[in-house]
Amino acid sequence: MIRRLSQARERGIPEATVARLPLYLRALNGMAERSLATVSSEDLAVAAGVNSAKLRKDLSHLGSYGTRGVGYDVEYLIYQISRELGLTQDWAVAIVGVGNLGRALANYGGFVSRGFRVAALLDADPEVVGDHIAGLNVEHIDGLEAVIKRRGVSIVVLATPAAAAQQVADRVIAVGVTSILNFAPVVLTVPEGVDIRKVDLSIELQILAFHEQRKTDRMTGGPAMAEEWPEAVDL
Amino acid sequence: MIRRLSQARERGIPEATVARLPLYLRALNGMAERSLATVSSEDLAVAAGVNSAKLRKDLSHLGSYGTRGVGYDVEYLIYQISRELGLTQDWAVAIVGVGNLGRALANYGGFVSRGFRVAALLDADPEVVGDHIAGLNVEHIDGLEAVIKRRGVSIVVLATPAAAAQQVADRVIAVGVTSILNFAPVVLTVPEGVDIRKVDLSIELQILAFHEQRKTDRMTGGPAMAEEWPEAVDL
């Protein structure tokens, strides 16, 4: 039994599964608030917006935490998923770039709620340095390395202009940061072993536009032939 | 030839490919700015951060737009990808919820740059209604349906509190909106045919934390055994 658990741990959890664990966690927290003691894979799957076979498969990568015929203990599963995600410890986060987006992130409640603590806000603009946002003092980017080391920052959020992002990334990586959440619309070049996650608002919109266009096409019977490129060019 | 192009079009483009087209587009725009006339799949792949076989496979779903031995014409490929994504037309976007995040989105330059136009900002808070943000007047949420119809809004961005998101979604769907970009940390329930994309800051952080923990574990030789759940429970 221990053997199987350890194997699952060692083999690693599929990326697709990792990306869904936070969804399950959120759904479970909602259930805990409503004082539900146990939940079936079917109910939890509906709450998280996935199919129940996938949910059970995902959870099976963590271990056998359910009871056949009964379901999953809500609190226990919350604990196991939290632990797997590393949320039972406290992560110090620095937000670099305190423009509109940086401010929004600093004030975002969901950050603090689950193991994350905004430990620093940094900006290059003297106009912004010294502002108080979400109970924090905005510091000058010159102190970036010192702040990261002194406060044990392990995750950096980049909310800088595109032009500054790579340079800031290089600096934080140089002092040992290996986890970056990038909001700047650039492809960052980083050494192996550094994890980058990217949130790109304009890309999300473009993907929506693609599907929206498809729907419109379908209603009007496809794109007009005049819009097609001349055949010779396609050849 | 036309046959093959049409088939590719009709069969649909894989979701994974659609999600990468905006990356290629951004890389190509950078090259156009630097006045590059043609680009090889290898160079474009590097700029977009993918492998070149994947890039060629992705582009092959759109048609045969390259020249063997030469590469791709930058401007021509920009045009083809833009058209495929539906960016050659203008999309009116409404942002609902003008808190920190809504403001950040309204001011986000990348929105406007590529075929998207913020056509309305709406909020429920009388304190916020009437504010001028990014050249727009914040309107009261009561006028939501009228604004959407009158201005031809086809994409709605939800930046409301979690508690309000479903209700706003229901209202915009009722007046025909089928594309929603959701920043609120809730799973929305929507009818078939409505496309939801979700951006969740806290989930991105949790995924980073998972990997960060793994790295730390590796350095310390795995999680301490004391942290494991008692064996009987695992059984």
Added chain:
DNA sequence: TAGATTGTTAATCGATTAACAATC
């Protein structure tokens, strides 16, 4: 023609899903 590079094939890999034996 020789060199370069695409577009496609086919192998591989990973994710999803339905179905059901195990078992509470």
Added chain:
DNA sequence: TAGATTGTTAATCGATTAACAATC
């Protein structure tokens, strides 16, 4: 025991990748 529900199997599906024939 009968009913419920997990955890796992195996089939299927879709995405990735290396390799290379086609062809500029």
